[in-house]
Every structure is written in C-alpha cells, then in structure tokens.
Amino acid sequence: MASSYSNSIGLSDAQVAAVRAPLANAALLPASVYNDPEVFKLERERIFGRTWMPVCHISQLRESGDYVQRDLVGESVLAIRDRSGDIRVMSNVCRHRNMALTTGSGQCKGRIMCPYHGWTYGLDGRLLAAPFMDQTADFNRSEISLPQFRHEIWHGFVFVNFDDNAIPLSEELAEFEPWIGPYRFEDMEIFEMRRATMPWNWKISLENFSEAYHQPWVHTHTAEQGFPAALAEYWDTNSNYSIFTLRREDSGVLETFTPAVEGLSDKHMRHVSVFNVYPYLHALVDPGTPLVLDFNIKNENEHELVWSVLMPKGSRENPEIADHVKAFEGFIVPVLHEDIDICTGVGRGVNSRFTAQGRLSHMEKSLHQFHNWWLDKMLADDLAIAAE
Numbered sequence: 307m308a309s310s311y312s313n314s315i316g317l318s319d320a321q322v323a324a325v326r327a328p329l330a331n332a333a334l335l336p337a338s339v340y341n342d343p344e345v346f347k348l349e350r351e352r353i354f355g356r357t358w359m360p361v362c363h364i365s366q367l368r369e370s371g372d373y374v375q376r377d378l379v380g381e382s383v384l385a386i387r388d389r390s391g392d393i394r395v396m397s398n399v400c401r402h403r404n405m406a407l408t409t410g411s412g413q414c415k416g417r418i419m420c421p422y423h424g425w426t427y428g429l430d431g432r433l434l435a436a437p438f439m440d441q442t443a444d445f446n447r448s449e450i451s452l453p454q455f456r457h458e459i460w461h462g463f464v465f466v467n468f469d470d471n472a473i474p475l476s477e478e479l480a481e482f483e484p485w486i487g488p489y490r491f492e493d494m495e496i497f498e499m500r501r502a503t504m505p506w507n508w509k510i511s512l513e514n515f516s517e518a519y520h521q522p523w524v525h526t527h528t529a530e531q532g533f534p535a536a537l538a539e540y541w542d543t544n545s546n547y548s549i550f551t552l553r554r555e556d557s558g559v560l561e562t563f564t565p566a567v568e569g570l571s572d573k574h575m576r577h578v579s580v581f582n583v584y585p586y587l588h589a590l591v592d593p594g595t596p597l598v599l600d601f602n603i604k605n606e607n608e609h610e611l612v613w614s615v616l617m618p619k620g621s622r623e624n625p626e627i628a629d630h631v632k633a634f635e636g637f638i639v640p641v642l643h644e645d646i647d648i649c650t651g652v653g654r655g656v657n658s659r660f661t662a663q664g665r666l667s668h669m670e671k672s673l674h675q676f677h678n679w680w681l682d683k684m685l686a687d688d689l690a691i692a693a694e
C-alpha cells in the first residue's frame with residue numbers, strides 16, 4: 307500500500323477526519339473501501355474476525371442433532387444442538403485433511419461423520435472414531451476435537467464471535483433492549499423466502515437498507531406510499547447497531563400479515579423498526595411479521611443476500627403458513643427488486659476513478675453511525691500501534 311497513506315486501510319487523515327466529523331459536517335467513506343481487495347483482507351481480520359456474526363435462528367435447531375452450516379466470510383462453522391440440548395457453534399472443518407464436514411442444514415442423527423475417510427465426531431465435537439488409524443504412532447483420538455467458538459443467543463438469533471476477548475453481544479446491545487426486546491423474535495420461527503448473489507460490496511447493500519432517504523425515488527409506488535420517508539426517525543446510537551422507525555401519515559396502528567406480537571406497546575404497534583446489528587444482520591420489523599436479511603459475504607465484490615421472514619411459533623405445522631409467506635412476499639419482493647436495481651448502479655459507480663467523498667443528509671444518520679463504527683474496527687490496530 308502506498309506510503310503516503312497514513313493508515314493500513316489506505317485512507318488519508320483528511321478522509322478519515324471527514325467521516326469522523328459530526329453528521330452535519332461529515333462526508334461518506336471513500337469509494338476505495340468498497341472495492342479494494344486489501345481493505346477486504348483487513349475486514350476479514352478486523353471486522354469478521356472480531357465481531358458478532360449471525361449464524362442462524364434457534365427455530366432451525368429444534369432437536370438434538372439439528373444443524374446449520376455457514377461460511378462466515380470464508381470460515382466454515384457449524385451450529386448444532388447437542389445431546390444435552392445446548393447449542394454449540396464449532397468448526398465445520400475435519401481435523402484430518404480439512405474436509406467440510408457438513409453443508410447446508412439438516413439433522414445429523416447423533417454424530418457427524420466426515421464424508422472423506424469416515425472420521426466421526428460427537429455432537430459436542432469430540433472425535434469418536436477414526437478408521438484405520440491403529441498403526442499411526444502417538445495418535446490419541448481422545449485428544450482431538452473440533453474447535454468450539456464463542457456464541458451468544460440474542461432474541462433467538464445464534465451469533466458467533468471468533469474473538470475470545472470481544473465484549474458480550476448482550477452488553478453491546480443493552481441500550482437497544484427496551485425497544486427491541488418486546489418483539490420477542492425468540493418466540494418465532496424463521497422461514498427463508500429467497501436468496502440471490504449480489505455482485506458488489508456488502509456495505510453497499512447494508513447501507514441501502516439503512517436509510518429511508520431513497521424511498522421517494524426508488525420506492526415511489528411501494529414503500530413510500532404507506533410509510534413516507536419524511537416521517538422516518540433516526541435514533542442516536544453509539545454501539546454496534548443503528549435503527550430508524552417509520553409510521554403512517556396518520557400514525558395509525560399497523561395491519562400485519564400475522565397477528566401482532568402480544569404485549570407490544572402502543573408505540574410499537576404504530577411503528578415499523580428498521581435496524582442493523584453490525585456487521586450485517588438487518589431487519590425490518592412491523593408488529594407481526596419481521597423480515598430478516600442475512601449476508602453470505604464472499605469477497606469485496608460479491609455477497610449473497612438471504613431474505614427470511616419470522617412467523618409465530620408453531621407456524622411450521624400451520625397449513626395456512628405458506629399463504630401468509632406468499633402474501634408477505636407479494637408485498638416485499640417488489641421493494642427488494644427496486645433496491646437491487648439501485649445497488650447495481652452503486653456497485654458500478656464505486657469503481658469510477660473520479661469519485662469524491664459525498665456529503666450526507668440528516669436522513670443518513672445511520673450511515674454516519676455505520677461508517678464511524680467501521681472506522682473504529684478497521685483502525686483499532688493502527689491506533690494501538692501509534693500509542694505504543
């Protein structure tokens with residue numbers, strides 16, 4: 307990286323200062339952070355190696371042996387319910403020759419057998435059997451197990467963190483709890499609607515979903531009709547999340563596709579909450595039918611987006627659920643297509659040689675928050691070295 311840059315992410319002091327300024331004076335992150343492979347390499351280490359990332363929802367791990375496998379920015383992990391009913395998150399990489407133990411999701415019936423040479427692990431990750439290893443010197447099966455990762459369940463979402471020193475997620479989200487807790491995502495079941503690959507940087511998608519500023523132009527005949535962008539309220543936050551709320555012109559109680567969650571406050575009943583838990587859990591939540599967006603990030607220019615909806619517990623057994631999901635899809639999918647078209651354009655634009663650090667509207671407070679969080683994470687090592 308050029309020596310004229312003052313930090314490891316290739317930004318000048320002036321560029322960083324522009325993002326660090328108070329919102330009214332601030333500028334956006336430079337375009338290079340959306341396409342530079344060196345920046346992505348550092349994101350893998352400084353963001354995805356140290357922050358809380360969603361793996362799945364507990365409704366996907368109902369019985370002992372139920373598992374979900376995810377590639378979290380190149381690290382293959384397995385979330386599983388073990389024999390004692392506890393949830394574990396561990397490496398999905400065989401301790402023999404690094405074969406992927408599982409893919410997708412399913413039920414592994416009491417043990418995890420590697421498809422390559424049959425090494426077999428218990429649901430707690432301990433190696434139970436290793437065929438034809440009896441002539442191997444100093445091979446002690448009982449000393450081998452799959453690496454276990456720190457995890458936390460936040461309102462039904464299983465999060466993992468590869469950093470043993472990370473602040474607990476519940477602590478990071480403590481100030482968010484009074485508003486988000488009553489939605490009780492932990493009492494719901496998750497249904498995947500669709501997934502698609504996006505050929506641009508993950509931050510472009512996250513940022514697009516973080517503000518309502520674009521609604522009048524992008525969602526003119528969809529979202530803007532019911533929930534005018536001018537009524538959006540962006541919260542002050544100072545942690546790993548951002549949120550804005552939307553309401554109808556008349557601030558009325560909202561109609562939902564499934565019955566509203568019991569016990570919500572009057573304010574909850576009249577608002578939609580649109581929030582991110584960084585780096586990439588996104589949700590759009592009305593009083594009854596939360597939409598969740600999850601990311602499978604491949605590299606600086608590609609991620610897969612996964613759209614799911616949360617429905618009341620027991621929905622899987624409800625014959626009407628397919629109709630509910632379909633009705634919700636009918637409402638939300640056109641909005642998502644409008645967003646994808648826009649992100650396609652931004653994905654091209656960040657590759658121009660003639661970009662500048664754009665200025666922000668007050669309706670992009672959430673981007674200002676995200677960019678400052680991103681700088682906190684990306685520059686922490688630089689600051690630590692400078693302080694030595």
Ligand code: FES
Nearest residue numbers: 400402403420423
């Ligand atoms: S790689 Fe798993 S048993 Fe050989």
Ligand SMILES: [Fe+2]
Nearest residue numbers: 514524525645
């Ligand atoms: Fe949008």
